[in-house]
Amino acid sequence: MPSIVDDVLAAVEALPAGTVVSYSDVAELVGTSPRRVGTIMARAGQEVDWWRVTSVRGTLPAALMARARQHWDEEGLGGGVAMLRDHAPDPIEWENTWQLLRLRV
Template sequence: MSIVDEVRAVVAAIPPGRVMSYGDIAARIGAGPRQVGRAMTLLDDAVPWWRVVHADGTPATCHGGTAPALLRAEGTPLTRTRVDMPRARLPRPSTT
């Protein structure tokens, strides 16, 4: 399975109202966050790309800056400009 396929599978499994950071996805698949970011650019729009955010909760700025509106529409907990990561972030897989 390619890294793009692995990223696609993880992103597709993020439920509405929840998010993962690039680093969260990287930890799950054993890659680096930059590799995840690169793979994200190769995904089609059918994958919920807006559910992948920066570690500080900043939404993606691609697609004309529509990520905040899409997150809000799904009921994702937001602060004024960012995702409320403690409330919205899916837990990282256990390392034990």
């Protein structure tokens, strides 16, 4: 059975290039809190495309913003709240992909 860490990382891994979600979105999908998602991302997020998960304002901690912006530019995401609105994944496709990835664990 996957752990909450496995679930969060699988949820991020399930995000297609060119999409972005908030910590809250991941939390809702996996059944935990946004704070817990943030903690997991801080500790293990380097294993996945971490720049695809932001605060609800479309930002990340200051220490990560320069690197995140490079990735956002490469994927045409922009930044800020508009990025979350304009580049959200299809929720059904995201959940289905996440469920498949969870089976690997």
